[in-house]
Amino acid sequence: MQNELPYEQPLSELRQKIDELKRFGSEKGIDFSEEIARLEERYKKLEQEIYTNISPSQKMHLARHHQRPTTLDFISHIFTDFVELHGDRLFGDDLAIVGGIARLNGVPVTVIGHQRGKDTKDNIARFFGSPHPEGFRKALRLMYQADKFNRPIITLIDTKGAYPGNTAEQRGQAEAIARNLRDMAMLKVPIICVVIGEGGSGGALALGVGNRVLMLENAIYSVISPNGAASILWKDASKADQAAEAMKITAKDLLEMSVIEDIIPEPQGGAHKDVEATSLLLKEALTKHLNELLKMTPDELREDRYNKFRQIGQFQE
Amino acid sequence: MFKDLFQKKKKYATVPSVRDNHNRPKREIPEGIMNKCPKCGNIQYFKELEKNLKVCSECDHHMRLNAFERISMTLDDGRFFEYDSEMTSADPLNFPGYVEKLKQQHEKSGLHEAVITGEGTIGGFPVVMAVMSADFFTGSMGSVVGEKVTRAIEMAIQKQYPLIIFSTSGGARMQESILSLMQMAKTSAALGKLHESGGLYISVITDPTFGGITASFTMLGDIILAEPGAVVGFAGRRVIEQTIRQKLPDEFQTAEFNLKHGQIDMVVHRKDMKQTLAKLIDLHTVKGEVTHAE
Ligand SMILES: [Zn+2]
Numbered sequence: 001m002q003n004e005l006p007y008e009q010p011l012s013e014l015r016q017k018i019d020e021l022k023r024f025g026s027e028k029g030i031d032f033s034e035e036i037a038r039l040e041e042r043y044k045k046l047e048q049e050i051y052t053n054i055s056p057s058q059k060m061h062l063a064r065h066h067q068r069p070t071t072l073d074f075i076s077h078i079f080t081d082f083v084e085l086h087g088d089r090l091f092g093d094d095l096a097i098v099g100g101i102a103r104l105n106g107v108p109v110t111v112i113g114h115q116r117g118k119d120t121k122d123n124i125a126r127f128f129g130s131p132h133p134e135g136f137r138k139a140l141r142l143m144y145q146a147d148k149f150n151r152p153i154i155t156l157i158d159t160k161g162a163y164p165g166n167t168a169e170q171r172g173q174a175e176a177i178a179r180n181l182r183d184m185a186m187l188k189v190p191i192i193c194v195v196i197g198e199g200g201s202g203g204a205l206a207l208g209v210g211n212r213v214l215m216l217e218n219a220i221y222s223v224i225s226p227n228g229a230a231s232i233l234w235k236d237a238s239k240a241d242q243a244a245e246a247m248k249i250t251a252k253d254l255l256e257m258s259v260i261e262d263i264i265p266e267p268q269g270g271a272h273k274d275v276e277a278t279s280l281l282l283k284e285a286l287t288k289h290l291n292e293l294l295k296m297t298p299d300e301l302r303e304d305r306y307n308k309f310r311q312i313g314q315f316q317e
Numbered sequence: 318m319f320k321d322l323f324q325k326k327k328k329y330a331t332v333p334s335v336r337d338n339h340n341r342p343k344r345e346i347p348e349g350i351m352n353k354c355p356k357c358g359n360i361q362y363f364k365e366l367e368k369n370l371k372v373c374s375e376c377d378h379h380m381r382l383n384a385f386e387r388i389s390m391t392l393d394d395g396r397f398f399e400y401d402s403e404m405t406s407a408d409p410l411n412f413p414g415y416v417e418k419l420k421q422q423h424e425k426s427g428l429h430e431a432v433i434t435g436e437g438t439i440g441g442f443p444v445v446m447a448v449m450s451a452d453f454f455t456g457s458m459g460s461v462v463g464e465k466v467t468r469a470i471e472m473a474i475q476k477q478y479p480l481i482i483f484s485t486s487g488g489a490r491m492q493e494s495i496l497s498l499m500q501m502a503k504t505s506a507a508l509g510k511l512h513e514s515g516g517l518y519i520s521v522i523t524d525p526t527f528g529g530i531t532a533s534f535t536m537l538g539d540i541i542l543a544e545p546g547a548v549v550g551f552a553g554r555r556v557i558e559q560t561i562r563q564k565l566p567d568e569f570q571t572a573e574f575n576l577k578h579g580q581i582d583m584v585v586h587r588k589d590m591k592q593t594l595a596k597l598i599d600l601h602t603v604k605g606e607v608t609h610a611e
Contacts, residue, residue: 162532164552164560169570170578174531174551178505182537185506186513201489202501202532202551209502223489223498223529233491247494248410257409259495309506310467312499313460314409317401 003067007050007058008269014043051268054218056250057241060226062218063198067272069279071098071113071156074196077279078286079104079111085145087138091171094135095126096163097207099142101151105287110146112139112207113156116197130163133176136206140180143187152190152290155207160225162203177206184209185305188298192289194264194282195219195251196271211305212289213259215251216282217266221259222249259312262289354378370587379544379587381524383426384433384450387483391591392437392446399435401468406430406461406493415492418454426452430461431486434469436478440595442607445473448483449530455487458530462490463500466534470507479517479598479607484535488528501533508537517601519594522549522572522581540597541581543572544590549581 004012018039025032054062062068075082079102087093099112114131117123139155146153162173184191193210199221215221224232229247230239248254251263264285267274296304352363359375366373370390371380382390389395408415423429431453436445447469449456466482473480489497511518520538524547532551535541543549550570558565568574572584585593601607 162551164556166557166561166563166565166569169550169552169557170580172536172578172580174549175536175580177532177551178501178534178536181502181505181533182509182512185502186509201498202529205498205501206532209506221495221498223494224491229491246410246412247491249494254495257496259499306506306510309499309502312503313464313496314407314493315404315460315464316407317404 003065003272005058005061005065007054011043011047011050014039014046018043047268055245056220056248056253057226057244059218059250060198060220060240060244062270063220065270065272068197069271069275070118071115071158071196073275074156074279074282075102075111075113077276078283079109080106082111085142088134088141090137091134092132094132094138096129096131096159097135097139099139104152104154104283104290107152107290108149109152109154109290110142111154111156112142113196114159114204114207116158127163129159130161131159131203131206132163132165132168133171133173136162136176136180139207140176140183143184147187147189150189152192152293153187153210154286154290155191155193155210157193157195157199157204157207157221158197159200159203160198161200162206177202180206181209185309186302188302190290190293190296190301191305192286192293194286195221195260196282198225200225209305209309211293211301211308212261214262214264214285214289215254215260216264216271216278217251218270219251220244220249221251221254222247257312355380372587377545377586379524379546381451381485383452384428384448384483387448387450387523388433388437388446390587391448391481391483391594392439392444393441397435397437397446399433400472401434401465402429404430404461404465406459408492409460409496410492410494412492412494418492422454426450428453430465431456431458432462432465434465436472436476439481439591439598442595442598442602443476443478444481444594444598445469445476445478446481446483449485451485451487451525454490456485456530457487457490457497458500459490459493459497460500463497463503466500466504467507470504470511470534473516473518474511474514477514477516477607479519479601480511481519481521481594482534482538483521483523484526484530485523486526486528486530486535488530498529501529504534505537508534512537517598517607519597521585521590521594522547524548527551527553536580540583542583542585542590542593543575543581544587545572545584547572549575 082102084100098115114129116129117126191210193208193213195215226240226244227237230243231237254260267277271278353360354373356378357376388397432449434447518538520541522543526549548570575581
């Protein structure tokens with residue numbers, strides 16, 4: 001199966017066996033129903049075993065699955081009346097980030113997210129979801145617009161990181177990210193950030209300074225991609241799985257370290273198995289957290305956001 | 318050497334400091350008597366080189382400094398009252414080999430962490446200063462660097478002193494993974510408060526400055542200076558060359574390159590750095606008081 005992940009192989013093998021047995025039975029007119037029922041039972045057990053014990057490195061592959069729902073998928077399933085807005089008013093329109101105005105349960109919100117491509121052509125146009133400075137600046141422009149009109153901001157994070165290119169550097173990649181971090185902290189509207197796939201480094205954090213930071217169950221979030229860490233630490237990018245284990249990149253790890261506030265469950269096998277169901281779960285979480293934040297004053301929202309990030313870090317003195 | 322230029326001495330408020338830098342044993346220079354310039358190969362006496370602020374007399378190459386050298390070169394009489402000098406890294410992720418590596422880095426550099434923060438005066442003006450040191454863990458930012466820089470920013474807000482940060486860094490500290498990444502948000506948010514309070518922040522880029530440091534406090538200065546030839550960027554040259562499958566020109570990401578592309582305000586020679594900082598602070602004063610924009 002093309003969309004299968006390596007750890008799912010035992011499942012598909014068993015499924016194949018069951019299908020063969022069914023076919024053989026009907027061809028030869030032999031009743032295998034008892035045998036088939038037994039295998040189905042085993043399948044169910046195996047399925048549960050595999051999907052409840054997904055390792056960090058398996059999650060990394062799941063978070064990068066080419067069929068995993070993207071920002072635009074979630075926007076169309078969760079929000080209504082989405083109007084996409086374009087451009088940073090300085091240089092261009094970076095398609096690696098999409099954003100605009102929409103309604104969540106009827107309430108106008110600004111929604112912004114990284115956008116991976118659906119196919120090769122789309123991916124090239126969107127730089128595989130890795131923004132240039134103009135992407136971050138477009139996002140900040142839309143956030144200021146939200147602040148002006150008192151609209152809550154929802155960001156969806158899904159990127160390997162900021163685009164490592166020469167023109168990106170020339171136009172101030174670092175400055176664009178830094179400014180987003182500083183200015184997001186100062187906004188007076190509720191901000192909810194959700195890591196929906198891969199949260200890679202500064203390019204992810206540039207949309208990540210929220211009152212609430214949430215993660216989908218199989219999403220990952222880290223300072224450097226596990227591949228990058230492996231090549232620096234052990235001079236071997238193929239040790240990405242090993243790095244993924246060491247770097248504590250899963251939603252559960254981040255909740256334990258108080259970096260995120262909530263984990264949004266995914267259907268068995270991952271978000272791509274049922275986009276509709278995942279969207280419903282995400283919508284539920286957004287609604288719950290937004291309702292809480294809407295009770296706070298603008299100053300309280302800012303203070304709450306400042307304090308959230310202020311207390312992150314562990315040291316001895 | 319510049320103090321004669323500044324007659325109007327500010328009153329200097331000292332804080333209860335954990336450790337006065339004067340009590341620190343003077344660091345011995347391990348390299349011996351002679352030094353070879355890494356850029357042009359010129360061999361010069363170490364004493365001469367030191368007198369020249371570690372700038373090559375032949376090619377003007379600015380050699381890398383550790384935090385101690387930078388502080389004594391920048392602050393009046395090298396006097397410095399250090400904040401949080403005892404803060405050290407924990408190993409929050411239980412990351413393989415991290416504790417040993419921290420110990421090694423401490424032994425190698427004599428530093429507890431990759432940044433030193435505190436206060437002193439420049440040309441008579443009191444300042445809060447943070448100086449990063451690339452000789453500890455390539456100047457990478459983990460929880461300690463993030464916390465010390467944030468506290469320094471908060472101190473600058475509280476005391477209404479100008480803030481000066483000398484950056485040099487290889488990027489984020491991988492061994493603290495997500496906690497390192499979040500220090501970018503923490504320091505930047507604190508700078509948001511400083512910005513709003515009207516405080517002056519001058520960022521000085523030294524060689525090399527990359528990754529999470531550049532993409533947080535380094536690029537948020539009201540004024541951004543850089544030493545000649547200092548290399549600064551977000552992504553490293555090698556990663557970019559692999560991505561775009563092109564060889565990049567030698568001057569890519571140098572201070573001069575960044576000046577040309579509008580990313581920094583000035584390239585300042587080391588011998589002029591202290592004077593430039595003093596002048597810029599002076600330009601933010603009215604009748605001897607450092608102004609705080611409303
Ligand atoms: Zn030289």
